[in-house]
């Protein structure tokens with residue numbers, strides 16, 4: 065069974081609720097979820113996983129806590145140990161048009177810097193209401209559409225993790 069590292073920050077609980085749906089998607093995909101908040105996560109946890117999904121509140125970008133966590137994982141960047149693992153991102157904020165995609169792209173930039181392989185969300189009618197090519201989203205509340213997109217992201221990353229582990233490039 066593949067193990068997916070679910071790393072997120074959340075002060076008000078919205079991103080945590082989106083993480084619940086991502087976790088359900090990881091299980092849908094037949095994976096095990098190693099779920100950690102930014103306060104409790106260790107780089108060693110990440111090394112024990114086959115994929116990564118990271119979530120941040122939209123604070124006009126990722127939170128400082130998450131950035132600091134990644135800054136402290138510089139050894140992994142240097143060693144390239146994460147290269148080739150699949151990864152996805154999600155964010156929760158107040159408004160769909162107040163930096164959502166910019167925050168996701170900031171997260172994806174970090175993941176790319178670690179050599180991770182980005183898994184996004186494909187276009188669907190649901191994307192009119194929730195989600196982004198760059199990852200799962202929520203705004204002010206977590207709607208059933210938000211949950212469906214976050215769940216789909218969890219399942220997609222898990223599916224790619226299984227394929228990549230079975231046949232590494």
Ligand SMILES: Cc1cc2nc3c(=O)[nH]c(=O)nc-3n(C[C@H](O)[C@H](O)[C@H](O)COP(=O)(O)O)c2cc1C
Nearest residue numbers: 074075076077078079121122123124157158159162
């Ligand atoms: C410092 C700060 C900056 C924020 N900037 C934005 C923003 O640019 N766009 C937005 O939609 N929400 C913004 N918010 C609102 C948060 O994204 C919102 O509170 C969200 O629910 C946080 O997720 P959480 O409940 O998981 O902590 C900001 C909040 C804080 C505290």
